Amino acid sequence: MEEEACAPGSDVSADGLIAELLDMGFDFDAITAAVGAVGPRRGDVLEALLGGSGTSSGAGAGRGMASRGAAVPVRPVTASSAARPQRPAGKGARLSNPRGRFRQSSITDHIASGTAGRKESGREASASFPCSSAPGDPRVAPVGVDFCSGQGLESAGESEQMGRVSAVVQRHFGFSSLKAFQREVLDAWFAHRDCLVLAATGSGKSLCFQIPALLTTKIVVVISPLISLMHDQCLKLAKHGISACFLGSGQPDSRVEGKAMAGMYKIVYVCPETVLRLMEPLKTLAEKPGIALFAIDEVHCVSKWGHDFRPDYRRLSVLRENFSSSKLKFLKHDIPLMALTATATIPVREDIVKSLKMSEDTTIVLTSFFRPNLRFSVKHSRTNASSYGKDFKELIGTYNASRKFKGKEQQQQIVCEIDPDSESSSYDSLNDSESDDEDAGVDYAGHEDKNVGKTKFGMTLVKENIENELDLYPGVDDFDVSCGEFLECSQPESSGFPAQPNKTSLSECLDQGPTIVYVPTRKETVELANFLCKSGLRAAAYNAKMPKSHLRQVHQQFHCNDLEIVVATIAFGMGIDKSNVRRIIHYGFPQSLEAYYQEAGRAGRDGKMSDCTLYCNFLRVPSLLPNKRSEEQTKAAYRMLRDCFHYSLNTSKCRAKILVKYFGEEFGPDGCHMCDICIDGPPRMHDFKEEAIVFMNVLQGRSGDETEGVIYSSVPHYRSGGRRFGEAPNFRMVVSHIREKLPRFAASDKMWWQGLARILEGLGYIREAAETPRVSMQYPELTEEGLKFLRRSQSEAEPLSAHPDAAMLLAMNDPRPFSDFSEWGRGWADPEIRRQRLAGSRAGRRSRKRERRSRQQQRPTGFTTAKERLAAILSKKKRRR
Numbered sequence: 001m002e003e004e005a006c007a008p009g010s011d012v013s014a015d016g017l018i019a020e021l022l023d024m025g026f027d028f029d030a031i032t033a034a035v036g037a038v039g040p041r042r043g044d045v046l047e048a049l050l051g052g053s054g055t056s057s058g059a060g061a062g063r064g065m066a067s068r069g070a071a072v073p074v075r076p077v078t079a080s081s082a083a084r085p086q087r088p089a090g091k092g093a094r095l096s097n098p099r100g101r102f103r104q105s106s107i108t109d110h111i112a113s114g115t116a117g118r119k120e121s122g123r124e125a126s127a128s129f130p131c132s133s134a135p136g137d138p139r140v141a142p143v144g145v146d147f148c149s150g151q152g153l154e155s156a157g158e159s160e161q162m163g164r165v166s167a168v169v170q171r172h173f174g175f176s177s178l179k180a181f182q183r184e185v186l187d188a189w190f191a192h193r194d195c196l197v198l199a200a201t202g203s204g205k206s207l208c209f210q211i212p213a214l215l216t217t218k219i220v221v222v223i224s225p226l227i228s229l230m231h232d233q234c235l236k237l238a239k240h241g242i243s244a245c246f247l248g249s250g251q252p253d254s255r256v257e258g259k260a261m262a263g264m265y266k267i268v269y270v271c272p273e274t275v276l277r278l279m280e281p282l283k284t285l286a287e288k289p290g291i292a293l294f295a296i297d298e299v300h301c302v303s304k305w306g307h308d309f310r311p312d313y314r315r316l317s318v319l320r321e322n323f324s325s326s327k328l329k330f331l332k333h334d335i336p337l338m339a340l341t342a343t344a345t346i347p348v349r350e351d352i353v354k355s356l357k358m359s360e361d362t363t364i365v366l367t368s369f370f371r372p373n374l375r376f377s378v379k380h381s382r383t384n385a386s387s388y389g390k391d392f393k394e395l396i397g398t399y400n401a402s403r404k405f406k407g408k409e410q411q412q413q414i415v416c417e418i419d420p421d422s423e424s425s426s427y428d429s430l431n432d433s434e435s436d437d438e439d440a441g442v443d444y445a446g447h448e449d450k451n452v453g454k455t456k457f458g459m460t461l462v463k464e465n466i467e468n469e470l471d472l473y474p475g476v477d478d479f480d481v482s483c484g485e486f487l488e489c490s491q492p493e494s495s496g497f498p499a500q501p502n503k504t505s506l507s508e509c510l511d512q513g514p515t516i517v518y519v520p521t522r523k524e525t526v527e528l529a530n531f532l533c534k535s536g537l538r539a540a541a542y543n544a545k546m547p548k549s550h551l552r553q554v555h556q557q558f559h560c561n562d563l564e565i566v567v568a569t570i571a572f573g574m575g576i577d578k579s580n581v582r583r584i585i586h587y588g589f590p591q592s593l594e595a596y597y598q599e600a601g602r603a604g605r606d607g608k609m610s611d612c613t614l615y616c617n618f619l620r621v622p623s624l625l626p627n628k629r630s631e632e633q634t635k636a637a638y639r640m641l642r643d644c645f646h647y648s649l650n651t652s653k654c655r656a657k658i659l660v661k662y663f664g665e666e667f668g669p670d671g672c673h674m675c676d677i678c679i680d681g682p683p684r685m686h687d688f689k690e691e692a693i694v695f696m697n698v699l700q701g702r703s704g705d706e707t708e709g710v711i712y713s714s715v716p717h718y719r720s721g722g723r724r725f726g727e728a729p730n731f732r733m734v735v736s737h738i739r740e741k742l743p744r745f746a747a748s749d750k751m752w753w754q755g756l757a758r759i760l761e762g763l764g765y766i767r768e769a770a771e772t773p774r775v776s777m778q779y780p781e782l783t784e785e786g787l788k789f790l791r792r793s794q795s796e797a798e799p800l801s802a803h804p805d806a807a808m809l810l811a812m813n814d815p816r817p818f819s820d821f822s823e824w825g826r827g828w829a830d831p832e833i834r835r836q837r838l839a840g841s842r843a844g845r846r847s848r849k850r851e852r853r854s855r856q857q858q859r860p861t862g863f864t865t866a867k868e869r870l871a872a873i874l875s876k877k878k879r880r881r
């Protein structure tokens, strides 16, 4: 073999080249094979190595080489090869550095040297393709992404290096090109910079950290919050010919961890809890074969202000602290951090960079959050069992019609065998209340801090009971899997490039593809799925408390298109990457717009038109789900819920515009032309001046309408938090006062007044005085602007025109009898009215008692009291023993 000799035209000696390539992280066997095949020319060898798969290992490498006609036997990395010290067999090889350790080289060298044949080893190369971000602190690289086509890359004068990356991407994933933002992210990685990636759901963030694993023999470590997410990604990677595994509590094979830490898998997924435990093995891995980067997926979990806070994510700052060149002397550069999310508001972004201790020159790659193929709409509904029929009629009709069209298929009902009635759901009984009194929600939220509340049945609502009914956030081991090791498949899956947005009409494409319905409680998943199954659909329930085997089955059937509808809690959210989900229905308020957008983002990942509908009760203020929160977090949680509530009540602004604005993006003057607001247009404007003056005069505590002889200052003032007694009036009392004192407002609805308060707050005329503002206004107080308006209104005839919001419209179109306590109490002084009401309530009590009795008599057991039933159960147990 001529490897020792300097072949004519070669730029370095063979062993020097081998040393250099080993230093870059390539596998020794692959290098020697490549040198043997194409000669000791760095350019050729690199081309052979990169062209094969971009890596010295893996089946892909072998295929790539073979396709070029270079008969280089490239061995996949195995436990033995990975663990074995990579020493050259050839004599005189100079492989180790003076300390006898392998030194991580620049990734840029690795790629750049492929073309820059005469570049000296170890010399820094500039980033291989242009970055639009100006150097700064931190750098923001806004990138226009054509979500559906990934276009925009061609125009940028694609570098040759990038061509190589594209070839690797094409070979493994079947994508014709990288998206512009993916290039930006890779650019940051080539330059060893930390990178925060903010890109829409389904835009292809995963590829950003998967590609580096294909360009080097170093390992990519991905921190991910859920086992199901890791599982799905590992499975896909295996199909694309890339070995991967996941570690953590869900990993059933104890040997996988050891193999992963020996560098056997190209990509290692870990949950944050596990990464903290594996610090020492990871340091060894960083030395050999090397860690190409730490990717922190769904990084919004880091932030306390995000919607999915996970305390262990916060501790991931250890990555920057421990894997820097100052800590690990064998590192030439800090191991880059790549943090990725689709749902981070501006404060959350700042929190992420700070909490993870990302470097000062972190590149921020920001794409549009806009999803042009998602059509958003909001509908009013009581969102309980009584409204299923009405709300799902169309959906049931659509699926049944398409089934009839395709031919009758076998019905499948895989709703878990849980009888919803057998579970006592405190939360639901609270929610089932048909009262439209918003304070039900507010009061409930107020009970949260004390951990205890009362349902309308007087049952004690203990926090643990409530939590048992909710999937507050999915735990890391949300999904149990039978295997955690995913070796590359011999037949990589060639995934097609997502289709362009379909030009066919929405209704035509909507009847294909499955639907996910998100409901707030576990009980509702079962109830609604049962209802849909009974209506002839193939539906299944999914929540964290269901048997793992069931969850696995749902995942599998959902991915194989065997299910039409999955009714789920938030446990079925992050990372669900099924291309043809056509509808996302939220049946009840989400807790934040981040969560909503994240879940809605499961739809239309193939770029085709998809529907995202939120059903919610406009007349009922949503309540905060119980969770452990600090005071500050409670405030933030209320703010998020309030934004969500306001989004649902909006009647005048494009929904897509509101959603992207929430993430700090300006959308331009035009709307999406698809959402219910863009299609239906805003309602007629009203002049609210008269009502505004009355309301604000009451707040001011003075007579505003002398003609009616009203003394507004008689409004009782209540203590609020730390405020001084009498400082701001309670909203409910303000409205009661107006209703009582001004006959023309006697039948007005409190929700209508809340709507007016939202308008006035939007104009800056009033503000919330409570220390912890809730979802709707509790203690309104006038601002300077409000006072100016009042003064102006006396002399000027300027109207106060605004669009009524959805709750106001509902109250205006469907006036309800004014039926709160003060109404019931009115007339109480009249003995006749009192007698009638008491008789009514006694009769009501009697009839309820009769009903209860008859129900008991119908029971097959014949037991009448709970005591008797208990005694019977005990004696039965005794007999069995």
Ligand SMILES: Nc1ncnc2c1ncn2[C@@H]1O[C@H](COP(=O)(O)OP(=O)(O)OP(=O)(O)O)[C@@H](O)[C@H]1O
Binding pocket: 149, 150, 175, 176, 177, 178, 179, 182, 199, 200, 201, 202, 203, 204, 205, 206, 207, 341, 342, 495, 497, 498, 574, 575, 576, 577, 579, 601, 605
């Ligand atoms: N360059 C590309 N060209 C075409 N399709 C791509 C490209 N990159 C990724 N995709 C496809 O986009 C889809 C979504 O990718 P991915 O799961 O990485 O999205 P994501 O941004 O992580 O979304 P989420 O925020 O919901 O997790 C995948 O099915 C993937 O195959």
Ligand SMILES: [Mg+2]
Binding pocket: 205, 206, 297, 575
């Ligand atoms: Mg993702």
